[in-house]
Amino acid sequence: MNYDVVIIGSGITGASIARELSKYKLRIAVLDKASELPAGASRANSSMIHGGFDDKPGTVKAKFCVPGNKMWHKLKDELDVHLDECGSYVCAFSDEETKHLGKLLEQGKTNGAPGVEIISGDELRRKEPNVSPDIVAALWSPEAGIINNFEAVNAMIESARINGADLYLETLVTDLLLDGNQDIRGVATNKGEFLAPVVINAGGVHSGEIASWAGDYSFRIIPTKGEYFLLDRTTRGFIHSFLFSCPSKAGKGITVLQTAEGNLMSGPTATEQEDPEDRATTPEGLAEVLKGARRLVPNFPVNLNITTFAGVRANTESGDFEIRALAKPRGFVNAAGIKSPGFTSAPAIAEYIAGLIKEELADRITLTPNDKFIPERRNIPRFLYMDMDSRKALAEKDPAYAQIVCRCETVTEGQVLEAIRRGARTITAVKMMTRAGTGRCQGGFCCPRVAEILSRELGIPLDEITRHGGESKLLVGKTKEFLLKKEGAANE
Ligand SMILES: Cc1cc2nc3c(=O)[nH]c(=O)nc-3n(C[C@H](O)[C@H](O)[C@H](O)COP(=O)(O)OP(=O)(O)OC[C@H]3O[C@@H](n4cnc5c(N)ncnc54)[C@H](O)[C@@H]3O)c2cc1C
Secondary structure, rough: EEOOOOOOOOOOHHHHHHHHOOOOOOOEEEOOOOHHHHHHOOOOOOOEEEOOOOOOOOOHHHHHHHHHHHHHHHHHHOOOEEEEEEOOEEEOOOOOHHHHHHHHHHHHHOOOOOEEEEEEEEHHHHEEEEOOOOOEEEEEEOOEEEEEEHHHHHHHHHHHHHOOOOOEOOEEEEEEOOOOOOOOOEEEEOEEEEEEEEEEEHHHHHHHHHHHHHHOOOEEEEEEEEEEEEOOOHHHHOOOEEEOOOOOOOOOOOOOEEEOOEEEEEOOOOOEEEOOOOOOOOOHHHHHHHHHHHHHOOOOOOEEEEEEEEEEEEEEEEOOOEEEEEOOOOEEEEEEEOOHHHHHHHHHHHHHHHHHHHHHHOOOOOOOOOOOOOOOOOOOOHHHOOOOHHHHHHHOHHHHHHHHEEEOOEEEHHHHHHHHHHOOHHHHHHHHHHHHOOOOOOOOOOOHHHHHHHHHOOOOOOHEEEEEOOOOOOOOHHHHHHHHHHHHHHHO
């Protein structure tokens, strides 16, 4: 396993770095412990491509947010990713909060966020009739957008793979390997050693621990949970954009948004916790979300909720990103502590890291442009959004596109087969790549069908198919056998 670069983690940060580095003639390995992507914070977040007014000028976050936003507006076409260019509003309920909007406006101008302006509460209500009558003013950011984050991460890593990068899932990095000079030699994993003179730490909420293996204790990750409600797609158009509360010391506060797929959503809370992997929702957290949602949108139709979920932020004590190459061990680069606006910033961070390698690690690897780099990548056809003629044409060409597997999201067998062809091995991977199971019934209808297709196509027994790898098996055996075993045990 000899590479030029090993990237630990394939969230939006690692995937963007992999794609950026695939513009050069490099052997790149991306290692992720998960069975499908996205897995960490990149799976469960607000999916906002921020306008760039929220970050204090001079911070690392401010440096990358506006450039990242600009890049996504281009990348959405290149990578065939759904980005709703809907803009965002920060809502003020008092004179004091309106004053704060003024500060955000100035901050936005300093950061280079285009088009930010303050509008009246009435103007906001003309565009968004369901918002609170008590909102007195709002900061409008026209360049903000809402992205389909499942699509974005998969598109980014797929593009890197098209251009030669290798992705290894279910590969847990357990330590760094150093040479005699105590410089980077590679990483140790549950699947053996991967050797490379440059190792990039994009481990999200685990990036602090990974940095500590390199002797870097300069920052600590404080896992911070954010809980959400996700509503049925019939809520489309209830609001059209992204509504922020006025930020406070606790963070950006509860927001209400329409996802890129048209679901109403609200969250997140901000609760610090010890366990980086605890993504359980709580009655207290959800009560806080509902209160915040109803403040912005009084008739928030929570009765149409289809699921709740939580994501964990890789917060740092400084509140800023930790991006740098270490002097010792040489070859180790942190892209760590990437909290919000990390999704927005990822493509700009990736570009910066390529520059940093060129400037600071030229003795370890050379970045020669890859003249065969292909920027475009096409998504799996989205049957839901096609007109009838296009659907017919596709189904005639491939009858698997005439078989509906997921009724809620109108996902066809053709799409599931294509996801498997592109690497999906679990039910969640198919969900991330096709949206089968993301709708109102949350997989109640399609889950067994997807399992059957995975079993048939991969030649794996049905009871070996997992939801998300490891021991997350769906079936433990046949009901009759199970009952007979139980009966036998009772007779003994
Ligand atoms: C609640 C919440 C709301 C947010 N809202 C927004 C928003 O609206 N807009 C925005 O721009 N940003 C937002 N963010 C921030 C954004 O989601 C993150 O900055 C971004 O997703 C971080 O990506 P990442 O790749 O650095 O980390 P992750 O997505 O967490 O990826 C890290 C990857 O590393 C892997 N990994 C970790 N350790 C190991 C190991 N030892 N071996 C192998 N693999 C390993 C994990 O499996 C994971 O896949 C939000 C975050 C949260 C949690």
